[in-house]
Amino acid sequence: MSDARLLWLNEVSQRFAGFNREESPFVILGLPMDITSSYRPGSRFAPQAIRSSAQTLEFYSVRNGIDAGEFGFSDVGDVVLHPSDVEENLRRISDVVSYFRERDKITIGIGGEHTVTPGIIEGFRRATKTPPCVLSIDAHMDLRDDYMGYKYDHACAMRRVHELGAKVVLVGVRAFTKEELDFARKNDIPFVTSLQAESMGTNWLISYVSRVLEECKEVYVTYDMDGFDPAYAPGVATPEPEGLRPTTVLDLINGIADERFSGFDVVEVSPPFDYGGITAILAGRLILETSTVIYKNRFLK
Ligand SMILES: [Mn+2]
Incomplete structure (x- = not known):
């Protein structure tokens, strides 16, 4: 690995669930950027908290009947980030992500604050x-x-x-301004509130989101x-009541994932506010389940 873009990578001593399998189709990338959180900072500690939470989880997916240990993960460490320059960090993230996307690796980003996602999507676009x-x-x-x-x-x-040109669909929303709502409507950005998702049920949610993603080449x-x-x-960092249940989200992903799914991230965990570490454990489970259903659809069909 001699590409200059990889100079931004820093190895970590504890890898995701202990995995260090270079040939895995899944690359784990820590993105500990924690600069703009307005309320409860701490997401810079999340990559390590989630890596270690996964150590305690079983790798077998009940939904998919596959053990994540069959494919494993290549945990390449954390992107080295500037302590205050967000735009510089987005460039670094997109450098590293584009390297792995060019090699058809499925990138799993562990934030960090949600601002890392535009950097990842820019890496895909490049x-x-x-x-x-x-x-x-x-x-x-x-x-x-x-x-x-x-x-x-x-x-x-x-x-x-x-703005990068990506079609966006929002699920679970329940906290936004009138301006954001108007912007979504004016720009045909489909959204499902958490109240709709929980009252309409999983089957409705799966068919709604599948329809929205129908024309997409990559998800x-x-x-x-x-x-x-x-x-x-x-x-x-910013909790809001009346949210989604883990089962709703995992059933949704299981119902919609197919060979077009090429990456995902888990962001905004703030370990200093994570009583009993349960958010990090859910994040770890989310990574295991999402990887498993992507693996099944891309490599076992
Ligand atoms: Mn949020």
């Missing part, structure tokens, strides 16, 4: 020329043009992704952990 469709699981729309004058705030993540999923109800995921 590698493939066309950005993937992006499914965002999140309490927030993140469609603000700026937050207090700053464009690369975590409250603007999906607005930046939308990327970003899991903002605050999309879940704080009862299941208390350790996040």
